[in-house]
Amino acid sequence: MxxxxxxxxxxxxxxxxxxxxxxxxxxxxxxxxxxxxxxxGNGNNAETATEGVTASGNTENTDADGNIRVTLPNGTPGEMNGYVAPAIEQLRIPEDVSSKNGFQPIQPEEQEVPDQEAQNLEEILPTGDLGTDLTFSAEEYPYYQMLPEEQQAVYRQIYANAMELTARFDPERTVTAGDVKNAFEAVIGDHPELFWLETGYSGKYMGNGQCVEIDLKYNSTANDLENAKKSFDAAAQNLLSGAENLGSDYEKEKYIHDALAEAVTYDLAADRNQSAYSALVDGNSVCAGYARAYQYLLQQLGIPCYYCTGYSGGNHAWNIVKLDDGYYNVDVTWDDADTIRYNYFNKTDADFASTHVRQNLSVYLPACNGTAYRQESVAAGDGQQTNVVNGDGTVPDANGGxxxxxxxxxxxxxxxxxxxxxxxxxxxxxxxxxxxxxxxxxxxxxxxxxxxxxxxxxxxxxxxxxxxxxxxxxxxxxxxxxxxxxxxxxxxxxxxxxxxxxxxxxxxxxxxxxxxxxxxxxxxxxxxxxxxxxx
Known part of the structure; x- marks a missing residue:
């Protein structure tokens, strides 16, 4: 029948x-x-403004307490650029990937200290390396470009001190908890090579909200960082060597997609699973490790690739890749199945609207509307439709069976x-x-x-x-x-x-x-x- x-x-x-x-x-x-x-389209003309965001001029995002979290100047990759976040309740997550998340949002530990203790800290705590001479290009480091000047100064200071494995330092500028959180999130988003830096930190603040101490945290690779860097570079080069002589950025991007999916196994219990090191060296990671490894590898090939975070039935991370005609979404984690597939490779925001929602600073990354390299097929192999779950993790009603x-x-x-x-x-x-x-x-x-x-x-x-x-x-x-x-x-x-x-x-x-x-x-x-x- x-x-x-x-x-x-x-x-x-x-x-x-x-x-x-x-x-x-x-x-x-x-x-x-x-x-x-x-x-x-290429997403250059934003038609819609989200809550707390103006369509033109400086763009401001406020936290739950009403503090200004980020100011976005016009013309940067961080401007809204046409991205419109779908409603979480409308997500329908394919059942075969609904558990493949694992990104851990940045959760700072914040402690208020008495004014006298704060003054003592300011007197005795060094600022460490300020990173004054550091520069970060707009195309390679979009999160840095999203920040106002005060937060950029904290960003440079965090990056420079992380490079030196400095644990505690006094912020050079007068900044709030929101400023520090934005700067730290931006450093994590821009720099997958900082694989030894944990994605959490602690801070001490005065009663008026001014930050007087930032404490960075490092994973176990920091105990022997020189050898860890050698292992990281060798593992990366092992994958890069097959892509370096390919003709186009698209060919290189696709090769790395396949090679990374082949090299890594999804494992929620993997050590250091928020880092690129877990994917490249350990070979076991979660979405954050896949995405940061993919970002690092494409960066080494000269292809702009951004770390994007949000919600996909759980906290999730994927990538945005720039090719010659525009930007594309790529989710290597979800493409890593028994056989490598391209369900989530080079997709537009419209393609991702039922499965991925950007959150936090990632909403200011460029809209993904490239067409020339858009992957048409949803499934590799037999192309059979997969079961889905709702954005809240429930299974849709199947018409009473x-x-x-x-x-x-x-x-x-x-x-x-x-x-x-x-x-x-x-x-x-x-x-x-x-x-x-x-x-x-x-x-x-x-x-x-x-x-x-x-x-x-x-x-x-x-x-x-x-x-x-x-x-x-x-x-x-x-x-x-x-x-x-x-x-x-x-x-x-x-x-x-x-x-x-x-x-x-x-x-x-x-x-x-x-x-x-x-x-x-x-x-x-x-x-x-x-x-x-x-x-």
Whole structure:
């Protein structure tokens, strides 16, 4: 019966393709590039500002106490650059990677001391190396560029003292706990070569919040740092040697992706697992170790690669890589399976919207909207759809255990797109093919735009319930900010549980085939035409 159903689905899809104008996105050749730019642009123009962030001018982020945490000058890699964080509750984490996290957010130990003790510390505690002569380029060290001058001074001081294994020092500048935390997080984000520096520290503060002491912590490699550095360099060179003579940055990036996944085993109990050393030398690590090792290796090849942290069903770390046409997300940890795969290699922010949310300073890294090297296939090997879990770790409702047959998503939304469209966009109408044809009576006005995914699902359910089964056409208007979330839902198959299962139940049907058309209405809205067959 399943084979027969698949044959019927195939026939239905062919019939849809033969219907005049029913092309996914229905793009004519002249429109293809323009829409691709709108969909996967380079992210240089931020349209949306997040809470606490202004779209232009200096950008400020405040902590829970209202303290200014970071000021971002215009034109740096740290500017918002178009990244829009998806809602955590909308995440759907593939079950096979849902436990592969392990990044530990920076949690400083802060102690308030009496004013007299603070004065004594300022008198007796050295500042250590101030790193006055250090410089950090914007392309290689984006976190440094995010900081205001006072925090950059603390950053340089932390880096210089870590290089000397200095444990305690007095900050040169008058800074607060928030200043120190930003500076420390930025050092960790920019410098995977500091593998001996733990990702936690302690500090002492006066009653007014002024920091009077910073205490750095070092892992066991600091006990014999000279030999540890030799082991680290040798392990890195072992992987780099196979990439150095490759022709393009993309070839080098892909080679290192594969080589690192081959060399490392995910192990939540691994020692020093927040460091690149754990991945390169020990061969066992968690996401933080994979990401910092990948960052270091690509840096050595002259390829800008950033350490990105956030939430993916748990605290998680991955990378952002710059190639010649833009930026891409890469998650080597999740690609390290029994056989190396490319599910999470060179992906856009839209691709990652259902699985990864940037947090903390990482939200200011460049938006990932590169197109030339975007990896289309979601799965290597047989390409079978994987089970998913929600962002909070719960398993989605599987329709009460009842099997629902619908058109299975392909490896990417590109499977729904006609790659060589020959006809201009036109709204499908009339009775074509062998199915009963119907169209929603009036196109939805822009004032009725849906602005969140659940409202989109509800709108689809309502319209299809009214139209009935067979060959039907309807439309709705969505905000451009919502479109990337909708696109990801079709990529991952989340739309099936989002609205298809309920529609099939209401209509008493078993199968569902859909194609989409997209029209830019301007002013931040798209009209989405849905061409649906249920039977």
């Amino acid at each position: 399943k084979i027969i159903n698949k044959i019927i689905i195939g026939i239905a899809v062919i019939c849809l393709l033969l219907c005049g104008g029913i092309l996914v996105f229905a793009l004519n050749p002249d429109m293809t590039d323009a829409l691709a730019q709108r969909m996967y 009842e099997e629902t047959t619908s058109a299975q998503p392909g490896n990417s939304l590109s499977d729904y797109i006609n790659p060589n469209p020959q006809e201009p966009l036109r709204y499908p109408g009339g009775n074509t093919g062998s199915f009963d044809s119907g169209t929603a009576a009036t196109p939805a006005p822009r004032s009725d735009a849906v602005t969140d995914l659940n409202s989109y699902y509800a709108n689809c359910i309502t319209q299809l319930s009214i139209l009935g089964s067979g060959d039907q056409h309807f439309d709705n208007v969505v905000s451009k900010s919502l479109w990337s979330t909708i696109e990801q839902a079709y990529n991952t198959g989340a739309y099936e549980q989002g609205y298809v299962a309920e529609v099939l139940k209401k209509l008493g049907m078993e199968n569902f085939v859909i194609q989409l058309q997209l029209v830019d209405l301007g002013d931040g809205y798209y009209r989405v035409y849905h061409n649906v067959v249920t039977y």
